[in-house]
Amino acid sequence: MTRLGYGEEMRRWRVEKYRKLVRLLDTRSGHDIQDILAGSKAEGLTCYLESDWDMLNVVKGVLCVEAGINLHTIPDDIDVFRMDTSVYPGHCRLLQERRAHTRFRQILNSLCDNGYGDVLLSSSLFLDEISALLTLSEVADHERAGPSIPGTVKGVMHVDRVPALRCHCPIILQRWTARTRHWPSPVIVQKVVSLGAYLTPVGFKGSDYKHMEWRMCFNTGETELVNNLNSTQTQVYVMLKMILKDVLKPCKKEVTSYVIKNIVLWQAENNPQHNFYKRSFLYWLHDGLRDLKTAIVTQHLSYYMIPERNLMAASGLQDKQQRKWVADITDMMDEGPRVILRLQRIRQAVIASPEPMLWFSKIRMELEMLALQTALNRFGQCSDAHYAIMQEIERRQVEIIMEVAQRMCIDGCAVNDLEDIFYRILM
Template sequence: MADEGIRRDEPGEVHKQFQNEQASAKTSTLMNVLGYEPHIRQARIEAYKASDRHYTAKARGRLTWITTGSKAEGLTSLLESDTDKLIVTESVICLEDGVDSSSVPVEKTIFRSCSRISYSGHCRLLLETCGTTIPRIVYNALCDDGFGRGLLSSDLYVNQWLNVKQREGIVHHERAGPSTPRTTHYLKSDIVHTLHFYCPSILTRWAARHRYWPSPDVVREVVSLGAFVSPVGVKGSEYEHVEWRMCFNSGENVLINNLNDTQVKLYVLLKMVKKDVLKPQKKEVTSFTVKNIVLWIAENNPHSLFHERSLFHWLHEGLYALRVAIDTKELPYYMIPERNLMAACALDHEQKRSWIATIDEMMTEGPRIILRLPKIRQAIIAHPEPLRWYSGRRIELEMLQLIAMNRVALGMDRETDVIMQAISRRRLEILREIKMRMIMEGSRVNDLWNVLSRMFM
């Protein structure tokens, strides 16, 4: 399983005549109206890339900002979910065991990964060389490995960042694993402070796999983006407080953004199943779980089979793969198949039985499965004209808000910047138009800010 990822046992399964083609095409069109159309996703992706460039430039070579998760994938609006960010410390590099360090600039602090006694996809970081200046946060997170060598504690590293004084308007929340969550005005972010990880052998093994997807050019791009280590160990491990997890967020962003339209919509629907049907309480199944299922399906099947009329076929395949992962508690990580993503999930026997029964029911329902998903169900019930009108206004508001976000990141003043003023005027016009229509349809609404926030949820 680790070598091949997710495959159907039945040979030739994917070559069967696709069923429910008309329902697949209609659902695909409906998802476009709801904001999953390719050009809308691309606009979101570009907006967050621009935001990352602005904040990275402000850090003047010390830190690099990288948006990850659903925002980087263009799949959620501004307030629909938290924004996931990596902040990479540029003065430190971690090297895979056996990699020559002689070409690393002298100003960088070098850590050597030790993965021999760690779980797959995890490592410990031993200090090899101090750079000309070592960041205080890194220095304060060092401990002794018992043999007189410096060992970088993932636990201490996160806590050091929690103690950093933030500028006015930023509120820190309780630590969540490797994340230091915070709220900036009305925007919630999950921040993970990471380090560069140079691991050519891992990426070479990934690149060498036989695959239908992605293309060789995309494979080379993913390899060129390298990896990171994030400060989190394996839950329950004896060395959890000093373990780091290998991650490939930049490469995974590229992979998701190179899925075709049907594959992206499969990903969205499976995420809705996870959130609205299974409703995990302890992260037994996550969006990351679903992402890996979709990546394996894309890699193992001919690209030509993914089109708008095959959406329900692939949703059935995705549910089957999710069922197997829950039943066996096994799902290989797409980048490092030896790492089992289900190994540490808190999934008890009764919950497993319940979820398997639910998924079995869904797999027999055909197109009616989407009636279980509130966002899709509400769109089906809505009359086409009001739905398109509402969605058009919502998307325009979102695009204006993304432009405003980047103007703020550039340091533009809301009161004097002509573009910000134009955005504010147009936003007010749209909100008043929405409010008037809501009143005409029987709603009682007064607060325009409440209208705006609900449009983005």
Template structure:
């Protein structure tokens, strides 16, 4: 594309870029640069709707369309099942943008939630004796700050696979109770237990997560938490009047339950003992139930956050944007979310983000009593003022804001034929890589669960498929490299890495 990617390279002003080999129609190109000269609100609205249609099309070619989203989600769900099947200690839950199918393989970090198999926590009112005796049981005690709790041990200690994690995190509170410390939990994990089949270079802890890097290209965040039974919270969420999500999705989210992760409220005196209640798998289902336009608005907002707002210390995160999108979906008729309305909803999302920053207030979608902006560290008044001014400027720009986003700008500049060719090969390469990972895990599980004799009996068939996938991956890499050389596009970065970003 353009600017060192696949396709023609442009330079100079934005107008020169747009006319150097556009993918957009001539009318839509002009709409990007239309100024409010009194030509009429209806004309501008029509131009914005046409541009919305074409930006939606470009977003699909960039790998954010509905079909590829669904395929990614299924591949990661299969990966979760295979990893979980081969591990005695935890269930693996892919989280974040990967679980939502909204990023290419190497585009963002991999977020993984590891849920301990031998322990559970429950809210007040649940009969603890309904839980098997070989499971460690903890009672949730809610904190002053909504969405957080402490965990009190119920019953006698249980010796199981979780003991090496749980034992060092137990603390006596001086009143006869044993509490589970979130701080000691993460420190203990950092010292070693994540080596249960997880390799890679580990980094310093980042609150609840243990970051790691694999082969210098894949960045991961591991969080080890516990399953949580809190039906009162989920039923309260489910009882809200709404058009979206559909009732079957609501029931599925309720059935998926919740988790607690080892992080306390920053301002709390006892944050080292506190745990945060979260709904990772349920939220992934909600995002997966968004329609094509809603998902693309979410992606563009995330690109704006990353490339324009650029928070240095995660004062604003993509999680804030996700909640804005979920509230947007629940509060508005679904018939209003269509390809022609993309820029309308993008502007609405920016307005909600601006309000959240101004007021330092955004209700958590699953628990509205929790304010997501209260614990985000957004205390610098000058920084807040700067971001508010930036967002106001973007809202006034209208559709032109997409030209600030490198990936979309490159796609606009690229020739349509080149863009389609690259998109096709990128999608195929990503699906092959995900399938390769799952095939290798299936082979590993066969060896682990069925024994050496059975494993080698099926080895040649599995190996042939794996090698066929690898050969096709190598072939695609060569094809893209040759195309780049023909179009005089130079780069020192690995072709595989560049394609899958």
């Protein structure tokens, strides 16, 4: 796993660099939207061009609150909506509680009268309105998927932008805090609480009123939780995601990597931390597969932050596919340690000659470090020193790619596009 770029040191390095990069990007994105990195990039678990860049685009000047919150503690220039949670668990409707002196145009255009004197904020209208605001010239947008606005930069970097509103829900977080647990520590629990929550514009799939509903999420808190998993837990998480992607291969997101994340978080909370050590990796991988199988059979998995919400509800999983996945997972569990050889990348790392594998691992990590440093310099302050650093980075990148190209030629591979080699190494 370390050779493939999932070692603890590389993971921590990524987390730090991605945080710096998003802070720089956020300073350039304008005053109305705050950019927050989420998902596997924020967790340091994917290479520069591997997987999507998940961005939460939080509208400033708007706050959604649980019932009973004292509005006098909220500044007058904040648009306040009250959460009506009498819908499917983990979701809510938003009723206008107090208008700000100046209002975000996209918010104003998304308001609806429910016919009973209440003004509600429509999630579907809001998503339509905000989509235009998040359109960027350098990003080729794709068809919307749920609350996300997918796009591609330069044809190789995939981004998923999800608009959101900030949410203040101390009662919900208190219920999460009060659980008896082995993990995380009280200090991390309090930090997760301090990071708060967000609402994204998507209702429950099975609801007749989903166009008016919003989903609660805890992206920054969940990132903090994943970043506090130990190396064994992290590697179980990565391996389970590989199995989902490479073996089960869901076509319509019937099971997602988010389901895997919740399985691992429950696993960590319910078991003593000292049980997760290097030699126990295969035991916990087997345990995770069993939990995934149970979730598929029962069509139920409790959301880690709000257990009343079923992550498998309305998944669209058909009987035939369900039976196949159950059979596949049963076979994998029966295989024991050999199950990891089902994964192409793992199999290549295991059977490859040590010298070429170590060489490729080294140059891939160096190229990723250079690529991230390039991005940091590009959005940082311009100076002669930065220009000199950029030149040196570019020189080293070309040197590495030429070395790879020469090695490919020796091995009988046709090399036509050096830029393509660069992108393929970082995917």
